[in-house]
Amino acid sequence: MDRKKLLIADSNEEFRTALESVLQEEFEIRGAGSGGDAWELLDAFRPDVLVLDVSLSELDGIHLLECAAKRGYMPKTLATMLCSSDYLAARLTGLGVCHAMLKPCNLPVTAERVREIAADSIPIAAQSEEQQLRLILLQLGVNPKHNGYHYMCTAVQIFSQDSTQALTKELYTSVGAVYGVCWQQVEHSIRTALDAAWERTDEQLWRKWFLGSRALKRPTGGEVISRLAEYLRFQRLRKNG
Numbered sequence: 001m002d003r004k005k006l007l008i009a010d011s012n013e014e015f016r017t018a019l020e021s022v023l024q025e026e027f028e029i030r031g032a033g034s035g036g037d038a039w040e041l042l043d044a045f046r047p048d049v050l051v052l053d054v055s056l057s058e059l060d061g062i063h064l065l066e067c068a069a070k071r072g073y074m075p076k077t078l079a080t081m082l083c084s085s086d087y088l089a090a091r092l093t094g095l096g097v098c099h100a101m102l103k104p105c106n107l108p109v110t111a112e113r114v115r116e117i118a119a120d121s122i123p124i125a126a127q128s129e130e131q132q133l134r135l136i137l138l139q140l141g142v143n144p145k146h147n148g149y150h151y152m153c154t155a156v157q158i159f160s161q162d163s164t165q166a167l168t169k170e171l172y173t174s175v176g177a178v179y180g181v182c183w184q185q186v187e188h189s190i191r192t193a194l195d196a197a198w199e200r201t202d203e204q205l206w207r208k209w210f211l212g213s214r215a216l217k218r219p220t221g222g223e224v225i226s227r228l229a230e231y232l233r234f235q236r237l238r239k240n241g
Contacts, residue, residue: 003026003027003028004026004027004028004048004049004118005027005028005029005030005045005046005047005048005049006023006027006028006029006030006047006048006049006050006051006114006118007029007030007031007032007038007041007042007045007047007049007050007051007075008020008029008030008031008032008051009031009032009033009035009037009038009041009050009051009052009053009056009061009064010031010032010033010051010052010053010056010080011033011034011053011055011056011057012053013033015105016031016033017031018107019051019107019110019111019114022107022108022111023111023114023115026115027049027114027118030045030047034056034057034058034059035056035057035058035059035060035061035063035064036058036059038052038056038059038064039059039064039067042064042068042073042075043071046073046075047075048075048076048118049075049076049077049078049114049117049118050075050076050077050078051077051078051080051110051114052064052065052077052078052079052080052097053080053081054079054080054081054088054092055081055082061079061081062088062091062092062095065077065095065097066095066138066144069095069096069135069138069139070138070139070140070141070205071139074095074096074135076098076117076118077095077096077097077098077117078097078098078099078100078101078110078113078114078117079092079097079099079100079101080100080101080102080103080105080110081100081101081102081103082102082103083102084100084102091144093131094130094131094134094135094144095134095135095138096131096134096135098117099113099116099117101113129157129160129232129235130153130157132231132232132235133152133153133156133157133228133232134153136209136228136231137149137152137153139205140197140205140206140209141196141197141198141200141205142193142194142196142197143193143196143197146189146192146193146196147179147185147189147193148189148190148191148192148193148194149193150179151175151179151186151189151190152190152193152221152224152225152228154175154178154179155171155172155175155186155190155225156225156228156229156232157229157232158171158174158175159171159225159226159229160228160229160230160232160233163226163229167221167222167225168183168187169183171225172186172187187221190221190224191221194218194219194220194221194224195218198218206219209227209228210223210224210227
């Protein structure tokens, strides 16, 4: 049986070497000391598992995962960090990170977590609905820094439960109530986030979700929400048999 591929992306060379020595008989391993090197290896090496230092130089861990998601490729990831916060935990969860550890990491425990992650065969579709949505929006190039990204996540989840709602007077009003803003602000933010994503994302990624008989045009906020809500409903049907 072919060994699974492991990429250890950490600025600490001693840690990279030590972890590799523990796991070298079980995995095909590559190491990277910077975000730039890690990005090149993600594309060329295509690891099954990634041990990722969130504070990498050149390209930090969050940005690295966002870039990977936009390319439609996301390895199972164990994130390591010097400190944690609610913001960081939310970002890592949204990017589908399997597990996170505070540094300095205990070497035997880290190796065991890598083994557990590698052995886990749960597909992306089995993640939470919010994680699925965040990954899809990242692949489409929607930036989490935009409020529209978060409004869309909420709107899709609401609409997937009740698709009879009118887009602006009901759905956007419901989303606005969650965030304490008016429906006009929700609509404007979603439109702004989609405009920015459309300008900088590969058209093929949009075609994956919005392929039609006519020439592909930038979908409206309502079209994006409807399509992704339909996807969630389909996943629920599959899960429930």
